[in-house]
Amino acid sequence: MLNIEELIAASVANIVKELSGNEVKPDSILIQKTRKEFEGDFTLVVFPFVRFLRQSPDQAADTIGKSLLQELDLVEKYQVVKGFLNLTLTKAFWQSFLLQSLDNEQFGYRNARSGIGAWPGEGIEAEEADDRPLVVEFSSPNTNKPLHLGHIRNNLLGYSVSLLQEAAGKKVVKVNLVNDRGIHICKSMLAWMMTGDGETPETSGKKGDKLVGEYYVRFEKMLREEADALAREKGLSDDEARNEAPLMKQARELLRKWEEHDPEVVSVWEKMNRWVYDGFDRTYARMGIDFDKIYYESDTYLLGRKIVLEGLKQGLLYRREDGSVWADLADHNMDAKLLLRADGTSVYMTQDIGTAQLRYDDYRPGKMIYVVGNEQNHHFSVLKKVLALLGKPYADAIHHLSYGMVELPAGRMKSREGTVVDADDLMDEMFATAGKMTEELGKTQDFSDEEKAALYQTIGLGALKYFILKVDPKKNMLFNPEESIDFNGNTGPFIQYTYARIRSVLRKAGEARFQAAKKGFAGAPVNEKEKQLLKALHDFPATVLEAAEEMSPARIANYAYELARAYNQFYHDHSVLNEPDEAVSNFRLCLSHLTAQTIHNAMALLGIHVPERM
RNA sequence: GGUUCCGUAGCUCAGUUGGAUAGAGCAACAGCCUUCUAAGCUGUGGGUCCUUGGUUCGAAUCCAAGCGGAAUCACCA
Numbered sequence: 001m002l003n004i005e006e007l008i009a010a011s012v013a014n015i016v017k018e019l020s021g022n023e024v025k026p027d028s029i030l031i032q033k034t035r036k037e038f039e040g041d042f043t044l045v046v047f048p049f050v051r052f053l054r055q056s057p058d059q060a061a062d063t064i065g066k067s068l069l070q071e072l073d074l075v076e077k078y079q080v081v082k083g084f085l086n087l088t089l090t091k092a093f094w095q096s097f098l099l100q101s102l103d104n105e106q107f108g109y110r111n112a113r114s115g116i117g118a119w120p121g122e123g124i125e126a127e128e129a130d131d132r133p134l135v136v137e138f139s140s141p142n143t144n145k146p147l148h149l150g151h152i153r154n155n156l157l158g159y160s161v162s163l164l165q166e167a168a169g170k171k172v173v174k175v176n177l178v179n180d181r182g183i184h185i186c187k188s189m190l191a192w193m194m195t196g197d198g199e200t201p202e203t204s205g206k207k208g209d210k211l212v213g214e215y216y217v218r219f220e221k222m223l224r225e226e227a228d229a230l231a232r233e234k235g236l237s238d239d240e241a242r243n244e245a246p247l248m249k250q251a252r253e254l255l256r257k258w259e260e261h262d263p264e265v266v267s268v269w270e271k272m273n274r275w276v277y278d279g280f281d282r283t284y285a286r287m288g289i290d291f292d293k294i295y296y297e298s299d300t301y302l303l304g305r306k307i308v309l310e311g312l313k314q315g316l317l318y319r320r321e322d323g324s325v326w327a328d329l330a331d332h333n334m335d336a337k338l339l340l341r342a343d344g345t346s347v348y349m350t351q352d353i354g355t356a357q358l359r360y361d362d363y364r365p366g367k368m369i370y371v372v373g374n375e376q377n378h379h380f381s382v383l384k385k386v387l388a389l390l391g392k393p394y395a396d397a398i399h400h401l402s403y404g405m406v407e408l409p410a411g412r413m414k415s416r417e418g419t420v421v422d423a424d425d426l427m428d429e430m431f432a433t434a435g436k437m438t439e440e441l442g443k444t445q446d447f448s449d450e451e452k453a454a455l456y457q458t459i460g461l462g463a464l465k466y467f468i469l470k471v472d473p474k475k476n477m478l479f480n481p482e483e484s485i486d487f488n489g490n491t492g493p494f495i496q497y498t499y500a501r502i503r504s505v506l507r508k509a510g511e512a513r514f515q516a517a518k519k520g521f522a523g524a525p526v527n528e529k530e531k532q533l534l535k536a537l538h539d540f541p542a543t544v545l546e547a548a549e550e551m552s553p554a555r556i557a558n559y560a561y562e563l564a565r566a567y568n569q570f571y572h573d574h575s576v577l578n579e580p581d582e583a584v585s586n587f588r589l590c591l592s593h594l595t596a597q598t599i600h601n602a603m604a605l606l607g608i609h610v611p612e613r614m
Numbered sequence: 615g616g617u618u619c620c621g622u623a624g625c626u627c628a629g630u631u632g633g634a635u636a637g638a639g640c641a642a643c644a645g646c647c648u649u650c651u652a653a654g655c656u657g658u659g660g661g662u663c664c665u666u667g668g669u670u671c672g673a674a675u676c677c678a679a680g681c682g683g684a685a686u687c688a689c690c691a
Contacts, residue, residue, distance in 0.1 A: 027631070035634065045633055047671065057671085083671090084634060142691070179691065297691095324689070333617095334687095341689050348691050377618060378686050404619080405684080412684095441653065459653090471627070475620065476684065478627095487653055489639040490627080497653045505650050546630070558628060561638080572646095572655045592650095614653075 003542070005031040005042065008072070008087070012044060015067040020052035033535060039079055040086030041535065047083055057083030091526050094534045095587070101537070101594055102518060108540040108601050110169035132366030133171040135359050136162045139289070140177045140372070143276045144184040144216045146209040147283050148413065149406050149421040149479060150373070153468050155289050156607065157403055158371035160469055160553035163605045168548035173363055176291045177355060180273050181298040186254040188212050189268050190247070191219035201275050207282065207424070208275030217415075223247045259345070283423055288461065288607055293362070295355060301346045304354025308339045308346075311390045327386045337382050352383055353390075360394045367397050369551070374402040374474070401551055404476035406468075421481060430460030433484050434493075443614060455611055459493050462608045466492030469606050470557035490561050492608055495599060498564035499610040502596040505576050507612075509589055521587035529570040533591055536566045540598050544605070553606055560602040567595050 009029040016024050028048040034040035046061045053060045058080050065078035065085050074093040079086045101107050138158020141147060147155075162172045192199070192215045201208045223245055231241040242248060257265040284290065311317040312325055317339065319325050325340040339350050359368055370380065380400035387395035405412060413420045435456040438444050444452050467485045471477045487493040506514065526534070540559065547555035576592055579585040603610050 030631085030633075032630085032633080038634080043634090047633075050671085082634060182691070184691075338689055343689095345689090347689065351691095373685090374619070375685055376691090379691090381618090402619085407684090437653075443651080443653085475627090478625095480626090483640095486626095486640070489653095491639080491653085493653055494639095497651080501651055501654085508650060543630095550630090554628085555630090558638090561628090565638085568654060569656095571650085572652095575650065577650050613651085 011068060011071050015064055016049050022052040024049055034086050038081060038086050041089045042087045044085040046085055061085040097538060098590055098594060102590055107597055108544045109167040133173055133363050134165050134367050135173045135175055135363055135365040136369045137175045137177055138371035142179045142184055143273050144188045145213045147423040152423050153406050154371055155287060156465055156468050157473055159289050159607050161551050164548040167544050167605055174291045175293045175295060177295045179297050183251060183255050186251045187219040188216040189272055190251050190254055191215040207279045209279030212272050212276050286427055297351050300354040300358055301351035303357060304350040305346050307353050307357055308350060316390055327389055329385050332385050367399055369399050369401050371401045374404055377402055403473040406477055406479050409480050430464045431456050434460035437487055455614060458609045458611050462492035462496050463487055465606055465608050466557060469553040472554045473552060495560050495564040496610050497614055498567055499596055499599045500614040502592050503612050505592055509577060514589060517586035517589040521583050521590060524583040524587040529573050530591060533566045533570050536563045537594055537598055556602055556605050
């Protein structure tokens with residue numbers, strides 16, 4: 001079915017062709033929303049075809065306007081302003097849009113395509129890439145430290161982008177790739193073995209990821225002391241001293257033993273990783289994030305190595321004298337990339353090759369989206385080149401969703417300077433602030449303790465998520481811990497509040513009255529504030545598709561804000577239930593209902609809940 | 615130095631495939647609660663859209679050069 005903009009555009013194309021005999025390109029017909037300061041609903045920019053019509057812009061606009069008025073019933077009138085043709089659609093059009101949308105709880109979402117759940121299997125290769133599932137990787141933490149603010153942006157983005165793609169009709173698989181192996185985790189293990197005295201999350205009461213993180217910090221501290229001493233004694237550079245320090249040698253020895261599957265080492269590794277996973281799980285749960293599949297690097301790096309060795313056998317890669325294996329990327333003006341060290345161990349790129357293959361085998365995705373910070377832009381362009389070199393069909397399917405860093409007023413977070421903003425702490429603070437604000441406003445006197453806790457969590461998380469998601473992903477963003485995140489203005493709680501207000505009206509009206517209202521508003525007059533609301537609501541489905549296309553939750557966040565603002569302006573000026581004219585009251589009730597539904601659906605795409613009362 | 619990204623109000627950010635007089639919020643000031651939730655609404659002040667050229671009927675948006683900032687150019691992940 002054509003939407004209204006397409007319908008008008010098609011009609012305009014016909015008109016111009018009849019008048020001038022010229023075929024106009026569809027994309028030269030620009031239908032946009034009429035700006036607030038002019039009368040009208042949609043605007044046609046006539047400049048692109050004044051040439052064909054051999055008329056002044058205003059004359060051309062008038063000519064087209066007249067024809068549209070005749071041809072399309074839903075065009076009520078038009079006005080010409082400086083080469084812009086402003087069309088006003090009939091009340092009937094808007095009211096039937098409202099009526100049709102009201103019963104659709106999934107308003108704005110495209111239905112998920114059926115039959116895609118049964119992958120992988122025969123025939124999947126023949127399907128269009130568009131019909132295949134999408135794999136979205138996000139979070140991807142290391143297991144030596146708790147999650148921090150940077151991870152929060154990553155998690156929220158990845159989760160929201162997944163929801164957006166689903167809303168656009170794609171089948172989505174959310175995956176996490178846990179970096180559970182390597183020197184960093186060996187450092188935590190070593191510090192724990194040397195100084196831990198058997199401490200566990202149970203004996204200490206500490207969250208597992210926090211506990212392991214503490215040992216990582218302890219290792220770094222001890223290493224620093226050793227390295228400083230060594231640098232003084234032997235006059236070594238800092239890098240040399242750190243490398244030469246006995247602790248560092250022990251950590252590397254631990255890694256070597258791990259790769260040899262030393263049972264004792266593997267057992268400590270498993271134990272401490274489990275602590276971390278338990279901690280992460282709690283943080284994810286609180287954040288409202290989940291995954292369909294978790295990959296572990298310890299499982300994928302060997303596959304990567306296998307693929308590299310096959311590539312070498314096929315002559316796609318080459319071996320240097322020292323035995324290391326490389327990809328030649330000179331054709332792409334890139335330096336050669338190391339894929340296996342001389343000792344046969346793998347690097348980051350190697351395991352990413354394995355991971356990509358595994359995902360392809362598991363899901364045959366049309367696209368593999370990696371939500372990873374922009375510091376890894378180069379890594380991903382190399383990964384794609386290497387996979388192409390290896391002849392992998394999924395090389396082009398890889399899409400790096402690159403996002404900007406979260407910066408503090410003093411710059412980047414630095415663990416050495418203790419400026420890392422911990423994810424759990426931040427959420428705790430948000431919940432506490434939400435509670436304080438709500439108590440001050442005296443809004444929850446009749447709430448039970450459980451209801452209060454749930455509400456404060458909803459508001460606190462809403463504020464945090466909205467704050468982060470409203471910013472264009474590719475831009476760096478600033479977070480100032482001194483100034484707590486706002487609850488007024490362009491914020492999550494503002495939108496949540498608007499929803500709660502509407503729900504309050506709807507509760508007062510009751511379901512029976514709403515059902516009756518749906519049948520009883522035809523022909524009611526539409527005032528300016530109501531028209532603004534209708535236009536905003538009408539925009540939602542297209543906005544969802546654009547946001548999905550651009551992978552930008554920010555588009556949805558800004559949309560939700562505009563919608564809430566439009567409702568509040570309407571609400572301020574007009575009464576729903578106290579309106580004496582029954583048809584008008586019915587109309588406003590329905591308008592309120594669809595607005596609530598749309599706010600709910602928009603916020604859901606950001607992973608934000610909306611409260612019935614606040 | 616090469617490559618990529620960013621530069622819009624005092625601050626944080628919007629601004630669709632180029633379209634009308636560049637918008638919000640915060641902060642400041644002034645108003646609005648006997649009426650469905652004032653976490654709201656209304657108003658005032660605040661701009662060299664980094665600069666200079668180019669393309670165009672039309673440029674914050676596209677192109678080129680320059681300036682400023684960030685990331686990256688690892689046998690780290």
